[in-house]
């Protein structure tokens with residue numbers, strides 16, 4: 001029993017940290033925006049076109065910043081497909097300049 005607690009407690013703490021980091025915004029996309037976009041950036045069967053709420057969030061996003069995450073482990077770690085994420089701005093608004101990355 002005592003052994004179990006030793007193993008479970010650190011896991012819970014890691015989970016709490018992870019939840020905390022999800023509450024942050026990424027590249028000016030709010031937490032709400034991220035959850036609105038999630039169905040459109042996860043395989044399989046991404047929702048296309050993205051929801052209006054997602055597009056609102058993406059329209060205010062810092063795309064330069066998003067580029068810097070393209071090859072990072074962070075997006076896949078959050079269950080986000082980087083290629084789908086990069087495609088969001090142009091799916092929402094075809095006149096959006098595609099981030100050059």
Ligand SMILES: *[C@@H]1O[C@H](CO)[C@@H](O)[C@H](O)[C@H]1NC(C)=O
Nearest residue numbers: 027028062063064065066068
């Ligand atoms: C966007 O992100 C880049 C890289 O993080 C940063 O250098 C730049 O200042 C940001 N631009 C805006 C408008 O916040």
